Amino acid sequence: MMLVVGLLLTGSMYAAFAPAQAESTDTQAADVEAGRELFLIGCAFCHGQNGEGQYTVNGDQIGPSLVGVGAAAVDFQVGTGRMPMAQPGQQAPRKPESYSDEETAQLAAYVASLAPGPGIPDESDYSLEGLTAEEQEAAIVRGGQIFLTNCTACHNFEGAGGAMPRGGYAPTLRGVEPKYIYEAMLTGPQAMDSFSNGNITPDEKRDVIAYLGSLEESPQYGGFGLGGLGPVAEGLFAWVVGIGALVGFAIWIAAHTTRSSKKKVSA
Ligand code: HEC
Ligand code: HEC
Structure with a gap:
C-alpha cells in the first residue's frame, strides 16, 4: 500500500514539475x-x-x-x-x-x-526599498565612506570623473543607472579595479549606489560648483580670478600713488 502511494506521489510530482523545468x-x-x-x-x-x-x-x-x-x-x-x-x-x-x-x-x-x-544583478540587490528612512540615511552615509576609500582616487570625490594614466579617463558617475554601477564594481571594466562580493559585499555595493543616488539629489552649495572637478579646477579659479584681481589692484595702486601723481605735476 505504502509503495503504491509512494509511486503515485513521485509520479504525479514528476508530471507537475518536470515539464516546467524542461x-x-x-x-x-x-x-x-x-x-x-x-x-x-x-x-x-x-x-x-x-x-x-x-x-x-x-x-x-x-x-x-x-x-x-x-x-x-x-x-x-x-x-x-x-x-x-x-x-x-x-x-x-x-x-x-x-x-x-x-x-x-x-x-x-x-x-x-x-x-x-x-x-546580472537583480533590482532587489541595489534598491533601498523596504528600509526605513533612518536605515536609508545610514546606508547613504556608509556608502559615502566606502566610496571615499575605494573610488575617489579615480572618480573624484563627487563622482565627477578624472584623468587616468596612458590617455584613459574615469568617466563621471552622474546619471549612471544603478544596475550599471553594480555591474561596473562587479566586473571592473578596462582600467577599473573589480570589486568582488568578497571585497565589497552586496550590501555595501547597494550603499555605494545609494550614496551616488543621493549626490544626484543634493543641491550645489556655495555658488558655482566649478564642475565639481576638485583641486585642479578650484586652484585654477584661484589663480585666474584671485591673482588676476591682485594684479589689477597693484596696477591701480601704482597709478594712484603720490609718486605717480608727483610725476604728473612736474611734467
Ligand atoms: C583604478 C581607477 C578606478 C577605481 C578605483 C574605480 N574606478 Fe570606476 N571606472 C574607472 C575607469 C577607467 C572606468 C571606465 C571604464 C570604461 O570606460 O570601460 C570606470 C567606469 C566606471 C563606471 C561606468 C560609468 C559609465 O559611464 O557607464 C562606474 C559606474 C564606476 N566606474 C563605478 C565605480 C565605483 C562605484 C568605484 C568604487 C567602488 C570605482 N568605480 C572605482 C576607474 C576606476
Ligand atoms: C573592434 C573590436 C571589438 C568588437 C567588435 C567587440 N569588442 Fe568587446 N572588447 C574589445 C576590446 C579591445 C575590449 C577590451 C577593452 C579594454 O579593456 O580596454 C573588449 C572588452 C569586452 C568585454 C569586457 C571583458 C572584461 O574583461 O570585462 C566584454 C564583455 C565584451 N567586450 C563584449 C563584447 C560583445 C558582446 C561584443 C559584440 C556585441 C563585442 N564585445 C564587440 C573589442 C571589441
Missing part, C-alpha cells in the same frame, strides 16, 4: 543559440569565434577572451553601448547602445554559457 532549459538553450548567432556577426571579429580572444599576427590583442567574464560584463558593456567597440582604441567610450534589451540578454546568455562568471 521548458525553462529550452528557452535558455534558445537564448544561448540566438546569442551565439549575434556574437558571430557582431563580436567574433574581435573576440574570436568562441569568445577565446583574438590576436593579430604580431601578437597584439584585438579583443580579450570573454571566457568567465560572465553575463554581468556583457550586460554592462553592451548595455552602456561600449561594445561593440567601433574601432580598436585606448578606451571604449559610452555611446548609444546598438542592441535591444532582448538581444543583450541573449548575448549575455551565450557568454555566460562559456564559463561561470558574475551574473
Whole structure:
C-alpha cells in the first residue's frame, strides 16, 4: 500500500514539475543559440569565434577572451553601448547602445554559457526599498565612506570623473543607472579595479549606489560648483580670478600713488 502511494506521489510530482523545468532549459538553450548567432556577426571579429580572444599576427590583442567574464560584463558593456567597440582604441567610450534589451540578454546568455562568471544583478540587490528612512540615511552615509576609500582616487570625490594614466579617463558617475554601477564594481571594466562580493559585499555595493543616488539629489552649495572637478579646477579659479584681481589692484595702486601723481605735476 505504502509503495503504491509512494509511486503515485513521485509520479504525479514528476508530471507537475518536470515539464516546467524542461521548458525553462529550452528557452535558455534558445537564448544561448540566438546569442551565439549575434556574437558571430557582431563580436567574433574581435573576440574570436568562441569568445577565446583574438590576436593579430604580431601578437597584439584585438579583443580579450570573454571566457568567465560572465553575463554581468556583457550586460554592462553592451548595455552602456561600449561594445561593440567601433574601432580598436585606448578606451571604449559610452555611446548609444546598438542592441535591444532582448538581444543583450541573449548575448549575455551565450557568454555566460562559456564559463561561470558574475551574473546580472537583480533590482532587489541595489534598491533601498523596504528600509526605513533612518536605515536609508545610514546606508547613504556608509556608502559615502566606502566610496571615499575605494573610488575617489579615480572618480573624484563627487563622482565627477578624472584623468587616468596612458590617455584613459574615469568617466563621471552622474546619471549612471544603478544596475550599471553594480555591474561596473562587479566586473571592473578596462582600467577599473573589480570589486568582488568578497571585497565589497552586496550590501555595501547597494550603499555605494545609494550614496551616488543621493549626490544626484543634493543641491550645489556655495555658488558655482566649478564642475565639481576638485583641486585642479578650484586652484585654477584661484589663480585666474584671485591673482588676476591682485594684479589689477597693484596696477591701480601704482597709478594712484603720490609718486605717480608727483610725476604728473612736474611734467
Ligand atoms: C573592434 C573590436 C571589438 C568588437 C567588435 C567587440 N569588442 Fe568587446 N572588447 C574589445 C576590446 C579591445 C575590449 C577590451 C577593452 C579594454 O579593456 O580596454 C573588449 C572588452 C569586452 C568585454 C569586457 C571583458 C572584461 O574583461 O570585462 C566584454 C564583455 C565584451 N567586450 C563584449 C563584447 C560583445 C558582446 C561584443 C559584440 C556585441 C563585442 N564585445 C564587440 C573589442 C571589441
Ligand atoms: C583604478 C581607477 C578606478 C577605481 C578605483 C574605480 N574606478 Fe570606476 N571606472 C574607472 C575607469 C577607467 C572606468 C571606465 C571604464 C570604461 O570606460 O570601460 C570606470 C567606469 C566606471 C563606471 C561606468 C560609468 C559609465 O559611464 O557607464 C562606474 C559606474 C564606476 N566606474 C563605478 C565605480 C565605483 C562605484 C568605484 C568604487 C567602488 C570605482 N568605480 C572605482 C576607474 C576606476
